[in-house]
Amino acid sequence: MTDYAIANLPGDGVGQEIAQEAMKILAAAGDKFGFTCRVESFDWGCDYYLKHGEMGPADKLTTLKDFDAIFLGCIGDAAKVPDHVSLTILLEIRKGFDQYVNLRPIKLYPGVATPIRTATPESVDFVVVRENTEGEYSGTGGFFKPEAPEGFAFQTAVFSRKGCDRVIRYAFELARERRGRVEGDRVGMLTNCTKSNALNYSMVYWDKIYREVAADYPDIKQDLALVDAMTMWMVKNPEYFDVVVASNLFGDIITDLGAMLQGGMGFAAGGNINPERKFPSMFEPIHGSAPKYAGLGVVNPIASIESVRMMLEHLGQAEASRAVQDAVTQVLSQGAVRTKDMGGTASTAQVGDAVKAALLA
Numbered sequence: 382m383t384d385y386a387i388a389n390l391p392g393d394g395v396g397q398e399i400a401q402e403a404m405k406i407l408a409a410a411g412d413k414f415g416f417t418c419r420v421e422s423f424d425w426g427c428d429y430y431l432k433h434g435e436m437g438p439a440d441k442l443t444t445l446k447d448f449d450a451i452f453l454g455c456i457g458d459a460a461k462v463p464d465h466v467s468l469t470i471l472l473e474i475r476k477g478f479d480q481y482v483n484l485r486p487i488k489l490y491p492g493v494a495t496p497i498r499t500a501t502p503e504s505v506d507f508v509v510v511r512e513n514t515e516g517e518y519s520g521t522g523g524f525f526k527p528e529a530p531e532g533f534a535f536q537t538a539v540f541s542r543k544g545c546d547r548v549i550r551y552a553f554e555l556a557r558e559r560r561g562r563v564e565g566d567r568v569g570m571l572t573n574c575t576k577s578n579a580l581n582y583s584m585v586y587w588d589k590i591y592r593e594v595a596a597d598y599p600d601i602k603q604d605l606a607l608v609d610a611m612t613m614w615m616v617k618n619p620e621y622f623d624v625v626v627a628s629n630l631f632g633d634i635i636t637d638l639g640a641m642l643q644g645g646m647g648f649a650a651g652g653n654i655n656p657e658r659k660f661p662s663m664f665e666p667i668h669g670s671a672p673k674y675a676g677l678g679v680v681n682p683i684a685s686i687e688s689v690r691m692m693l694e695h696l697g698q699a700e701a702s703r704a705v706q707d708a709v710t711q712v713l714s715q716g717a718v719r720t721k722d723m724g725g726t727a728s729t730a731q732v733g734d735a736v737k738a739a740l741l742a
Contacts, residue, residue, distance in 0.1 A: 383416040385696060388448040388661070393426045393467070394670025395680045395729075396454030402682035402733030403452055403689045409737045410693060410701040421448075427458040427467055436462075436470035442477045450692050451663035454685070455670035476514050478660035480653035481544065482551050483511035483632060484691070485667070487619075487639035491714040493648065493723070497616055500642045504620035508559070509639060510552040511632025513653060515544045516583075518629040540583045540628070545590040549573075551656055552626035553598040559623065560601075570602040571595075574611050574627035574635060587628060612638055640667060647681030647722050650688040652695065662695055664688040678728040681720040683709060686736055708739035 391400035425437035489505035519539035560569030577584035640649035646668035666684030719725025
């Protein structure tokens with residue numbers, strides 16, 4: 382029997398509640414498909430910071446490096462720790478484990494309401510590949526006399542050839558793989574989300590590397606969209622997109638818009654992927670920690686369950702991953718068990734239980 386070591390970092394706010402549902406589905410999938418997951422939980426986060434002056438121990442990467450995968454609940458509680466401080470643990474793991482792909486599936490399930498009229502289960506099914514370790518979030522910059530009239534701050538984006546090439550190549554491979562799943566004449570397409578008309582160094586360089594990598598994928602259609610236009614087209618014609626590749630900042634922005642296409646942040650999951658598997662990858666719901674709802678049992682656990690589905694696929698448990706997706710589809714399409722954000726009265730645990738029952742049926 383295959384055995385996986387999983388690190389569980391519930392984090393802050395509602396993290397404990399949604400992590401519990403995620404681990405519930407992970408265990409159920411293992412029971413059904415004949416593998417086990419040894420889960421070890423860590424109490425790192427804002428409360429840890431208040432006790433120790435850091436978001437996690439100094440050797441946190443050493444502790445995590447031998448796990449097969451990491452589940453992260455949600456990080457942040459501005460009433461306790463400033464957001465730019467609490468976020469350091471997430472960035473440290475992403476960069477320390479070279480999780481250079483942030484993978485964000487944008488899929489609207491049947492039975493889920495969305496505020497965007499053009500969004501239907503048939504029209505919303507694409508993936509954003511976001512560069513995850515450099516670009517605009519490289520952390521390079523500084524202040525000069527910040528309190529003085531002549532003071533200023535500068536923030537420098539870093540676009541390396543290696544960093545651009547590898548994430549764009551990953552996106553082309555994903556477009557090819559997605560095309561292979563569909564019978565018929567589907568042509569895979571990779572949209573380059575850019576802003577090279579205004580960012581005349583970084584994004585011009587990004588576009589150049591996109592074109593160079595594209596030469597190795599003549600079977601995949603090339604597409605380009607300026608990021609401001611991209612936000613318009615995602616709303617107007619979401620069915621147009623297949624795979625989108627974007628820099629760190631642009632990917633961060635357009636995936637939150639993508640979350641609204643798919644019904645809200647309660648449905649949005651993400652993976653921080655080290656494709657070479659030298660280090661563990663980390664999977665997380667994208668919604669915030671929502672401290673005011675902590676302990677009430679009202680938050681939507683679907684994003685955390687979707688994160689587990691992505692984890693299972695990454696671990697090579699494709700059949701289990703598909704079964705989790707089928708279970709989520711069944712529960713959402715039936716509409717009998719819904720949390721408050723979906724217009725229902727079910728608790729976080731009740732939705733998790735419904736998905737588990739559908740999975741094991």
